[in-house]
Amino acid sequence: xxxxxxxxxxxxxxxxxxxxxxxxxxxxxxxxxxxxxxxxxxxxxxxxxxxxxxxxxxxxxxxxxxxxxxxxxxxxxxxxxxxxxxxxxxxxxxxxxxxxxxxxxxxxxxxxxxxxxxxxxxxxxxxxxxxxxxxxxxxxxxxxxxxxxxxxxxxxxxxxxxxxxxxxxxxxxxxxxxxxxxxxxxxxxxxxxxxxxxxxxxxxxxxxxxxxxxxxxxxxxxxxxxxxxxxxxxxxxxxxxxxxxxxxxxxxxxxxxxxxxxxxxxxxxxxxxxxxxxxxxxxxxxxxxxxxxxxxxxxxxxxxxxxxxxxxxxxxxxxxxxxxxxxxxxxxxxxxxxxxxxxxxxxxxxxxxxxxxxxxxxxxxxxxxxxxxxxxxxxxxxxxxxxxxxxxxxxxxxxxxxxxxxxxxxxxxxxxxxxxxxxxxxxxxxxxxxxxxxxxxxxxxxxxxxxxxxxxxxxxxxxx
Ligand SMILES: [Zn+2]
Numbered sequence: 001x002x003x004x005x006x007x008x009x010x011x012x013x014x015x016x017x018x019x020x021x022x023x024x025x026x027x028x029x030x031x032x033x034x035x036x037x038x039x040x041x042x043x044x045x046x047x048x049x050x051x052x053x054x055x056x057x058x059x060x061x062x063x064x065x066x067x068x069x070x071x072x073x074x075x076x077x078x079x080x081x082x083x084x085x086x087x088x089x090x091x092x093x094x095x096x097x098x099x100x101x102x103x104x105x106x107x108x109x110x111x112x113x114x115x116x117x118x119x120x121x122x123x124x125x126x127x128x129x130x131x132x133x134x135x136x137x138x139x140x141x142x143x144x145x146x147x148x149x150x151x152x153x154x155x156x157x158x159x160x161x162x163x164x165x166x167x168x169x170x171x172x173x174x175x176x177x178x179x180x181x182x183x184x185x186x187x188x189x190x191x192x193x194x195x196x197x198x199x200x201x202x203x204x205x206x207x208x209x210x211x212x213x214x215x216x217x218x219x220x221x222x223x224x225x226x227x228x229x230x231x232x233x234x235x236x237x238x239x240x241x242x243x244x245x246x247x248x249x250x251x252x253x254x255x256x257x258x259x260x261x262x263x264x265x266x267x268x269x270x271x272x273x274x275x276x277x278x279x280x281x282x283x284x285x286x287x288x289x290x291x292x293x294x295x296x297x298x299x300x301x302x303x304x305x306x307x308x309x310x311x312x313x314x315x316x317x318x319x320x321x322x323x324x325x326x327x328x329x330x331x332x333x334x335x336x337x338x339x340x341x342x343x344x345x346x347x348x349x350x351x352x353x354x355x356x357x358x359x360x361x362x363x364x365x366x367x368x369x370x371x372x373x374x375x376x377x378x379x380x381x382x383x384x385x386x387x388x389x390x391x392x393x394x395x396x397x398x399x400x401x402x403x404x405x406x407x408x409x410x411x412x413x414x415x416x417x418x419x420x421x422x423x424x425x426x427x428x429x430x431x432x433x434x435x436x437x438x439x440x441x442x443x444x445x446x447x448x449x450x451x452x453x454x455x456x457x458x459x460x461x462x463x464x
Contacts, residue, residue: 003027004451005042008052009412014385015058015401024056026408029450034402051412054445055380058400059091059122059409060387062361063181064156064235064259064336067093067124069115070108071100076341076429078112079119081361083427084339086455088361089444091409092123092399094391097134098157104129104140106148113149121454122447123409125395127181130155130169136162139169146176151395154181156235157311161187163220170230179231179257179394184217184242185312194352196269196315204273204303206351209313211239218242222249222256231255233394236338238264238312240322247331257394258326259334262367263358263434265323269314271434272351274303285317288375296439304351307434310340311356328377333390337364341430359433363421365413367435369442373415380415408451417443 004026011022011034023038024031025046033041042048062085068076078095085093095112097103103112109126116124128145130153132138142153153173159182160166166182173180190213195201197208214237221232222245237243237258246258266289271278279298282290293299301307308314326332340357347354368386372378392400399409421438423431445457 002029002451003042003046004448005038005046005048006051006056006410006412007039007048008050009054009056011056011402012381012384013058013402014381015389016403018402019381024402024410026410026448026451029408031402031404031406031408033404054412054414057384057411058388058402059447059449060089060365060411061092061391061397061400062090062336062339062364063094063334063391063395065093065095065339065361066098066341066357067095068099068341070111074343077119078115078124080427080429081339082121082124084359084361086121086447087427087444089365089411089413089447090122090361091411091447091449091454092125092397094125094127094151094395096154096156097127097129102129102134103127104132104134106144109145109148109150122449125151125397127152127154129153130160130180134158136160136165139165139172142172142178143176146178150178151397152179152181152233154183154235156181156183159183159185159187159217163224166220167224167228170224170228170232174228174230179233181233181235182217182221183235184214184221186213186216189213189216194309195272196313198269198316200269200273211241211315211319214239214312215241215245218245222254225249225254225256229255231257234258236261236264236312237323237326237332238315238319240319243322243326243331247326250331257334258332259336260323260327260332261336261338262360262364262371263310263314265320265327265371266367267308267314267434268317268320271308271314272304275300281317287317288371292370292374292441293439299437301434305434306347306349306351306354307358307432309351309354309356310338310358324371324377327372327386333386334394335364335368335386337361341428342432343430347432357432359426359428359430361428362426363433363435363440365444366440366442369415370440374441408448410448411444412446413442413444415442417441419443
């Protein structure tokens with residue numbers, strides 16, 4: 001029998017409203033006991049891990065990750081991307097279909113499934129494309145994608161501009177009981193914008209990506225969710241107006257949801273003007289981010305640093321507040337990274353020409369703890385629910401809980417651990433993170449997938 005006993009940790013399972021110092025036993029890859037029973041049920045051979053003073057929670061889920069395999073393995077592979085996930089505390093991820101070729105047919109789903117089973121450090125779920133080759137013109141074979149095992153469909157990186165085509169996609173998705181995840185971007189409004197349209201884009205002479213370019217598609221999606229009754233999930237929401245639209249739509253009971261990425265609720269577009277201007281704005285406004293890092297040497301970076309270029313872009317302090325508010329009141333019920341690795345040589349060009357996207361799997365938990373828990377906006381249990389029950393519910397995964405009999409996927413983290421993110425120590429194949437050298441608070445120390453240690457912080461629990 002294969003078993004692991006975690007002793008003395010603070011076990012938090014939002015799905016069961018459980019929060020208590022407790023032991024947890026995993027047997028043959030499943031949660032088999034919790035509380036007083038756990039130690040009693042453990043056998044002589046059971047491996048023990050002392051996790052006192054650490055939080056033990058259901059394995060975290062990140063439903064928005066770019067693994068880049070097949071086709072772009074210079075940026076990331078299934079092996080390196082899932083290793084980064086494990087290091088960040090994630091036991092399950094959903095990979096986006098904008099690979100090369102795109103995941104728009106059952107053969108590619110099977111290929112990724114096979115490779116993930118072979119090389120994946122964590123569970124890999126797959127999002128299929130909505131349209132063939134993510135071109136936004138012709139629907140992909142949604143039924144056959146579902147049969148091949150996708151958990152959702154998305155044209156992420158792109159956005160279907162034809163509203164009638166999107167309506168048909170939603171009708172098909174509803175027939176096959178699949179949520180549709182949408183990267184909300186109106187091409188006519190955004191054109192070739194590279195950063196948020198506002199004061200800083202003007203000051204820096206960069207082309208603007210207006211908030212309305214996102215809000216327009218969020219509004220479209222609420223209308224189509226109402227017409228079709230299909231579930232639309234709006235990805236990486238960046239603008240205050242989008243949060244408002246989603247809040248109203250959810251109040252009316254529409255089948256719609258939203259997600260937030262840590263960079264959008266931590267940083268603002270002032271970062272593209274360089275660290276000096278960014279920190280000056282933060283200290284003037286006395287933000288929670290400034291309070292969190294004020295005792296450390298403030299991280300510095302130059303203006304036009306392409307590691308601050310992502311799609312949708314960083315926006316204003318008011319937008320950042322609105323995203324935080326959306327996560328707090330449950331309008332944006334899910335937190336995810338939009339982990340988007342790119343090679344150095346691709347990012348080391350003028351801001352206009354650099355690809356959009358940053359890595360995020362290893363910094364996501366810390367930023368979320370800093371901006372939501374340490375700043376007293378959410379309890380630990382509430383924060384954990386955004387990474388567990390909420391994504392599991394959307395995608396109908398049998399995950400995200402420590403119920404007896406559930407898969408033995410467990411994340412162990414220290415919410416108070418202070419550390420500095422060093423891009424040279426990342427498990428990802430890419431280093432395009434704006435957070436190199438940042439003082440962070442909160443860190444995963446062990447990630448357990450189906451009862452097996454997918455990753456353990458060497459300094460902490462090794463040899464226990
Ligand atoms: Zn996207």
